[in-house]
Amino acid sequence: MDKRHFLKKLGSAALISPFMTLPLQAEPKTAKPYPKTNNAFWERIRADYELKTDYINLENGYYNLIPKPTMQRYMEHISMVNYEASFYMRTVQWDNKDKVRDRLAALVGVSPDTLIITRNTTESLDMVIGGYPWKKGDEAIFAYQDYGAMQDHFKLIAKRYGVVNRIISLPNHPDSDTDIVSLYESQITPKTRLLMVCHMVNITGQLLPIRKICDMAHKYGVEVMVDGAHCVGHFDFSIQDLNCDYYGSSLHKWLSAPLGCGLLYVKKEHIPKIWPLFADYTNEIPEIKRLNHTGTIPVHNDLAIADAMDYLEIMGLKRKEERLRFLQFYWSDALRDVEHIEVNTPKDKTRSCGIGNIGITHIKPAQLATTLLQEFKIFTVAIDQENVQGCRITPNVYTTTKELDVFISAMKNLAARV
Numbered sequence: 001m002d003k004r005h006f007l008k009k010l011g012s013a014a015l016i017s018p019f020m021t022l023p024l025q026a027e028p029k030t031a032k033p034y035p036k037t038n039n040a041f042w043e044r045i046r047a048d049y050e051l052k053t054d055y056i057n058l059e060n061g062y063y064n065l066i067p068k069p070t071m072q073r074y075m076e077h078i079s080m081v082n083y084e085a086s087f088y089m090r091t092v093q094w095d096n097k098d099k100v101r102d103r104l105a106a107l108v109g110v111s112p113d114t115l116i117i118t119r120n121t122t123e124s125l126d127m128v129i130g131g132y133p134w135k136k137g138d139e140a141i142f143a144y145q146d147y148g149a150m151q152d153h154f155k156l157i158a159k160r161y162g163v164v165n166r167i168i169s170l171p172n173h174p175d176s177d178t179d180i181v182s183l184y185e186s187q188i189t190p191k192t193r194l195l196m197v198c199h200m201v202n203i204t205g206q207l208l209p210i211r212k213i214c215d216m217a218h219k220y221g222v223e224v225m226v227d228g229a230h231c232v233g234h235f236d237f238s239i240q241d242l243n244c245d246y247y248g249s250s251l252h253k254w255l256s257a258p259l260g261c262g263l264l265y266v267k268k269e270h271i272p273k274i275w276p277l278f279a280d281y282t283n284e285i286p287e288i289k290r291l292n293h294t295g296t297i298p299v300h301n302d303l304a305i306a307d308a309m310d311y312l313e314i315m316g317l318k319r320k321e322e323r324l325r326f327l328q329f330y331w332s333d334a335l336r337d338v339e340h341i342e343v344n345t346p347k348d349k350t351r352s353c354g355i356g357n358i359g360i361t362h363i364k365p366a367q368l369a370t371t372l373l374q375e376f377k378i379f380t381v382a383i384d385q386e387n388v389q390g391c392r393i394t395p396n397v398y399t400t401t402k403e404l405d406v407f408i409s410a411m412k413n414l415a416a417r418v
Contacts, residue, residue, distance in 0.1 A: 034314060042323065045315065046398040055377045056403045061202065061230060061355055061394035062381065064256040066308075073307040074258055077300035089299070097302045103309060104263060108249075109238030115265050116292040117302055121229035122149040124248030124264035125196070127291060128225055129153045131275035132194060136162035141187045142196040144386040145170045145203060147227060150196060164191070169386055170201065170208075172344045174351075177209035181216050192222045199228040199242075203383045203392060205328070205345045205355025214243040223270070230254060232263065233312055235321040235353050239265050246270070254354070257308040258301045264291070320397060324354030327395040331404045332356045340415040344388050357383060359390025360415050368414070376410040 035041050048067040051057070066074065081088055097117060105112040118124045130153060140154055144167055157163045166187040174180050184195060195217050200207050214224045225246040231237065233255030239247045244267075251261035266274060272286040280293035312320065329349060335358060336343050344357040360368055365382035369391050372378040380391040395404065 042397065046400070048311075049396075049398045051398065055373060055379045056399075056406060057379050058393050058395055058399070058403075058407060059379050059381045060396040060399075061253065061392060063259060064253055064396055066256050066258060066304075067311055070256060070304065070307045070311050073310075074300065074304040077303040081300045089296070093299045097299065100302050100306045103306060104251075107309060108232060108247075108263070108265070109240045110265050111268070114268050114271070114288060115263060116288050117305070118248070118262040118264050118292070119260045119294075119297075120252070120262040121147070121227060121248045121250045124262050125150050125225060125227060125246070126153045127264060127277050128246045128248075128266070128274060129157060129194075129196075131277065131291070132157075133273050133275070134161040134163050134193070137164065137191055138162075138193045139164045139166055139189060139191045140194045140196070141166045141168070141184060141192060141222075143168050143170050143198070145201050145388065146196060146198055147202055147229065150227065154196070166192075170206070172204055172206065172387060173346055177212050180208055181212050184213055185216055188217070188220050188222055192220065194223050194225060196225045196227065199226050199237075199247075200230045200234070200353070200355065202227075202230055202355075203385055203388050204357045205230075205352045205392075205394075207351050207353065210242045210244060214245075218243070230355060233308070233317070233320075234324065236317045251305055251308065255305070255308045255312060257305045260298060260301050261305055261308075266291070315397065321353060323397055324395070325349065325352075327399055327401075327404065328352065328354050328356045328393075330401055331393065331395075331408055332358065334408045335411055338412055338415055340418065341411060342390065344390050354394060356393045357388060357390045358393060358411065360411070362418060363414060365389050365391060371414060372407075372410060376406065378407055378410060 032044060034044050048069060049065065050068060101115060101117055102112045104117065105115045126149065129150065134157055138161070140163055142151065142154060142165070154165050158165050168183045168187060170183070171179065184197065197208055197210065197213055199210055210226055217224050223245040226242065226244045228247050228249040230253055232249040232251060233253070246267070247265040249263050251257040251263060252259045266288055271288050274291060276291050276293060278293045280290050332343050332345060335341050336347065340361045342359045342361060344359060345352050345355070359365060365384045369380050369382040372380055372391065380393055383390055383392050393407070
């Protein structure tokens, strides 16, 4: 008996559990109300985070730690699932996951039947790259600045299927959207099948003109897969408005969901042609769940995605976007004209948000990151890739301008050490 038939057979028996109707949109438990005035509001938000005092954390891009209200609910989910054990797993785990998926789909602006919950962006996009119906001689396009895991998978399919990879290099400071669109367009041939592009370049924070790239590519019959690892919960957008064919994101980043939470969107007409990573009983049915056979996983993570969305609603996505953009330009504008400093993120406020990258001409990125941590107690990550040499700087909503002042002072100090 498969799990779906078991669920139907149980029927009303599931109703006996006190945990079956989970408060997926419950108000997070907080000690104090959230003030309306801007400074007081963000101070109150900061109080929701358990922060280490050993260093100033400016590397939130890898993993945005979970705020305490979300963490409290997450621990409750872990306890509940452990208490219910197999009964929960054999009754309502799928229904609850569907409820979370539906709400997540609304957040990113797509139909629920085109979206699945995954573990991260790498899993999402590699599922498409590996499951695409490639033929020998087909071509793919991506950039040297794209995330390494996806580049590696394109290299793998080149070896496996004889696919030709055509790689561009993105400028850090484009003059216009046309510059970016033309770069991708210049690599398209009659054999091009798939183009991968970052919504937000993870190493610089540059926002790319996704809708324009998609519209251009579609004129040539080329499909577009978007790496949105840093976008969901970071700024306000709709996947539907982008007109892309595939979109992957990591929810443990800017949505601040637990580690192991991601999403994949596939345009409905493409769902049947993507081969699943694992075989599923719905394999012959053209629905997106055929791509989502993951076996037994930590289902409490799925439930906590809803709590992360609850917390996002406290801030408001547009208000959070404004805050993150303010923080990035607070430090980057203060350092753009400093001698020996190179900011690798566009100055135009429409071309970036919370992520930035900065380097010092006479200090290698790894040494810069090490010195910032050891001497100034500032934690960052070194980036030394293609035309990007510097440290990625990713404040979070809890970051203060006083902390950024420490970073600004440290960078000026290091830049002067010629």
